[in-house]
Amino acid sequence: MQRRHHHRAAGTALGAVRSPDESWRERTLPPGTKILLVEDEPELRAALRRVFARYDCVVFEAGDGESALSMALQHHPHAVVSDFEMPFMNGFELVRRMRHHEALVSVPVMMLTGSPRAFNLAESLECELSVLLRKPIGGDALVEALSRTLGARLPARSQEDVDAEDARAAADHHQPPSEAFDPRKVEAELQGLLGRTARDAYDFESDRPSALDVHEAAQADAAPIIKMVNAILGMAVDKKASDIHIEPQEKSVRVRFRIDGGLVPQIEIPSSMCSPMTTRLKVMASLNISERRVPQDGRFRMKLPDGRKLEIRMSTLPSRYGEKVVMRLLGQARISGDLRSLKLHQRDLDAVQSALANPNGLILVTGPTGSGKTSTLYTMISSLNSSDRNIVTAEDPVEYELPGITQVNVRHEVGFTFDRALRAFLRQDPDVILVGEVRDAETANTALKAAVTGHLVLSTLHTNDSVTAVTRLVDMGVPPYMVAAAVRLVVAQRLVRTLCVHCKEPWKPTDSQTRFLTREEAQRLTFASSAKGCSRCDGIGYKGRTAVMEVLHVRTVPMREAITRGVNPDALHALAVSEGMRPLRRGALDLVERGETSLSEALKILVDE
Numbered sequence: 001m002q003r004r005h006h007h008r009a010a011g012t013a014l015g016a017v018r019s020p021d022e023s024w025r026e027r028t029l030p031p032g033t034k035i036l037l038v039e040d041e042p043e044l045r046a047a048l049r050r051v052f053a054r055y056d057c058v059v060f061e062a063g064d065g066e067s068a069l070s071m072a073l074q075h076h077p078h079a080v081v082s083d084f085e086m087p088f089m090n091g092f093e094l095v096r097r098m099r100h101h102e103a104l105v106s107v108p109v110m111m112l113t114g115s116p117r118a119f120n121l122a123e124s125l126e127c128e129l130s131v132l133l134r135k136p137i138g139g140d141a142l143v144e145a146l147s148r149t150l151g152a153r154l155p156a157r158s159q160e161d162v163d164a165e166d167a168r169a170a171a172d173h174h175q176p177p178s179e180a181f182d183p184r185k186v187e188a189e190l191q192g193l194l195g196r197t198a199r200d201a202y203d204f205e206s207d208r209p210s211a212l213d214v215h216e217a218a219q220a221d222a223a224p225i226i227k228m229v230n231a232i233l234g235m236a237v238d239k240k241a242s243d244i245h246i247e248p249q250e251k252s253v254r255v256r257f258r259i260d261g262g263l264v265p266q267i268e269i270p271s272s273m274c275s276p277m278t279t280r281l282k283v284m285a286s287l288n289i290s291e292r293r294v295p296q297d298g299r300f301r302m303k304l305p306d307g308r309k310l311e312i313r314m315s316t317l318p319s320r321y322g323e324k325v326v327m328r329l330l331g332q333a334r335i336s337g338d339l340r341s342l343k344l345h346q347r348d349l350d351a352v353q354s355a356l357a358n359p360n361g362l363i364l365v366t367g368p369t370g371s372g373k374t375s376t377l378y379t380m381i382s383s384l385n386s387s388d389r390n391i392v393t394a395e396d397p398v399e400y401e402l403p404g405i406t407q408v409n410v411r412h413e414v415g416f417t418f419d420r421a422l423r424a425f426l427r428q429d430p431d432v433i434l435v436g437e438v439r440d441a442e443t444a445n446t447a448l449k450a451a452v453t454g455h456l457v458l459s460t461l462h463t464n465d466s467v468t469a470v471t472r473l474v475d476m477g478v479p480p481y482m483v484a485a486a487v488r489l490v491v492a493q494r495l496v497r498t499l500c501v502h503c504k505e506p507w508k509p510t511d512s513q514t515r516f517l518t519r520e521e522a523q524r525l526t527f528a529s530s531a532k533g534c535s536r537c538d539g540i541g542y543k544g545r546t547a548v549m550e551v552l553h554v555r556t557v558p559m560r561e562a563i564t565r566g567v568n569p570d571a572l573h574a575l576a577v578s579e580g581m582r583p584l585r586r587g588a589l590d591l592v593e594r595g596e597t598s599l600s601e602a603l604k605i606l607v608d609e
Contacts, residue, residue, distance in 0.1 A: 065089030248322030337382035361488035
């Protein structure tokens, strides 16, 4: 107890509580004050080093608790600045072990953390800290808190000494000082990189005043970085990209957009912009800017000049040269309530309209990720939207805002799953229910029960074709008789890129392509069209995408009996074709014959078939 009481006199137990006594500002510590920095993240440790490089003090560094304890016993620092979250030994454990050594009993320890758990532990445990500071914190605030704890100001170094130290540090890292982040140079480089003026006409709903880590406050808030981020987002919107990939490389940062399903390189950014640009995006997405060791997910909303709002989901991934950032732009497409916009064959259009006209039943849209299932469902829902219908949706997440429809985000982290949302909907007097995805047996059973008890239910399922969706439901544990009674329609779809009408050219299929075709199909495709590339399609040869659909209409007695008997998928597929279903293969080849897509695009479906 004697030792603990002695230490408490050195500072406050929690937070940087200001004392009315400001006399410490009038005193200056002697040169050579020793400070031990404990941080397992090298970049953050370097940032702290740069903060204290402005002062005439001796800085020691440790990357973990064990090394810190050994270094403290060897050098006897005047103060320790430590992170809380560290592998093997967190900051509190380091403090407790320090207090077991007489030489370290009264050394003040300042701890930096962004973890609420640290504050809870500090209140419940007798941790002998001088100050516990919440990240993010500016460099000046950090130094002031340390000076207050030590009872005097740190001695400042001359600007010449600071510049010389920066030059030595840059040389040690084999990077000339001129390559460091310089907002003025970035401003000049911006025009050359983008080839146009960076746009600022965007509002970000989650954008807030930056509260950044000590080494990045000025950089991430710099106008050039804001312009760069806005310009990249604006370019993605202009080119109707679905995803943005920001990928740190050894000597630069590559930016690619996913356009019409393919990744297209856009610009190369200097490596010096990588860290501040990533920080800017993290602030927009409300992520932890000081955490770079683990992946993070967030989101923000972007308001376009035309009034539309885009939901942007952001994911970070630690990589060798920095954090890779991938952003998905949700809400790019304009949803139409006209079913003819789906460009279905007349037989398939009639089947969809017939199924949607039913007051109950289950409609499924199937296909792999990125095949346009959500857009098709939204089009169907929009066609049903009227003032006399109660339509509710459960989505993960809500991708498009549909006026007049109650849209709900599921939250798996709190147990609000699709199944629970669906059960809640049934107590809300619904007419039409949309469930984002049937992922498990519980959701499948609840959805089918709702479909046979007077509700029209729409959902998605991950299967390769329409017939397999029926057998998948049975595999999930739904009785075959209930599947036969509930399912009205299954739409399987894929997306293929459409050829640019300005540069497509005739093409004779090669032997390597026709080997995937039957003899009859090869005879029909004597000539096709291929992608050439021009300025109007950015040299890609394709512009836009179109859906290839296979529509299984469950309406006849033989079809329902076959499902109830549990016949194998091949027999079910043959029965569906005999009743008029147009397989995906047929739809893809029709697009090739009409010159709307290339055979190489169609082969993505044909080979899968």
